[in-house]
């Protein structure tokens with residue numbers, strides 16, 4: 001296993017320790033606030049205004065995942081509907097991202113489908129797009145099932161999906177849905193996954209990333225990159241320009257708080273740039289994945305947290 005994959009596995013494993021979670025939850029907000037726009041919807045809306053002033057759009061995510069009760073799933077669903085309606089009041093493109101385990105996937109895929117349908121109805125009213133995030137591999141089938149049921153059987157066109165290039169199954173998953181010209185975000189993948197299901201070599205993961213992007217663009221699907229890897233983004237940009245893919249068909253998505261100069265530069269050059277903007281109180285799991293992506297982040301946070 002490559003060193004950086006081993007680092008990520010280690011961090012994601014240790015992050016599950018309750019004592020560490022409690023320590024970071026109480027003392028880590030100062031660091032988490034680099035990646036999280038705030039605790040409330042109002043703070044998220046203010047952050048959207050600031051991004052738009054720089055020509056960057058937002059893809060807003062209410063933090064929360066892996067819920068274990070129906071009431072909690074219903075509560076998050078209602079809050080995402082409220083978020084969607086609030087976006088409808090703003091004069092900007094409206095994009096929302098949703099994790100299905102936040103709206104009940106682990107309690108049954110039908111429940112997640114029904115809750116997502118409510119969100120899609122609210123999104124339709126304000127002409128918003130909803131992207132379904134991809135979580136860890138035991139949930140890939142159920143996530144694709146929910147997305148496909150709503151997209152294909154029920155005809156919702158305002159719903160997008162994510163595929164992870166580290167998963168060995170992703171090219172086949174894309175092949176299965178290509179006829180739908182999916183609104184697709186391609187990412188490398190952020191979870192701890194075993195070698196049986198996921199590539200561990202960074203070069204292979206990047207090659208697969210590029211393949212997924214090209215395949216979806218060639219089939220006419222709207223395609224977003226979800227990556228900060230500038231060489232990879234340059235490869236996508238160069239290929240799309242060479243193939244005369246219209247700029248309206250692709251976009252570059254980033255995470256809030258990362259690579260600010262790169263996104264400003266792309267936006268200035270006329271590309272669509274969208275920042276994944278998380279807000280809410282349940283920031284710990286999201287934050288631990290960001291730490292796992294970069295060893296420097298871990299040292300920085302640990303030093304600060306332990307010094308108090």
Ligand SMILES: Cc1cc2nc3c(=O)[nH]c(=O)nc-3n(C[C@H](O)[C@H](O)[C@H](O)COP(=O)(O)OP(=O)(O)OC[C@H]3O[C@@H](n4cnc5c(N)ncnc54)[C@H](O)[C@@H]3O)c2cc1C
Pocket residue numbers: 132133134135162164187188189190191225226227228229230253254255258259275276289290291293294297
């Ligand atoms: C918009 C968006 C949506 C995403 N949605 C999903 C999803 O639904 N499911 C999923 O599994 N994953 C998702 N991810 C995460 C993704 O899978 C990767 O884990 C993450 O983007 C890191 O990989 P990378 O391609 O950015 O590049 P890397 O090769 O990891 O990094 C390239 C460079 O980017 C910078 N960088 C990367 N991460 C960080 C960080 N945390 N802090 C500071 N700098 C950093 C560094 O300068 C680094 O050198 C999403 C990512 C983005 C940008």
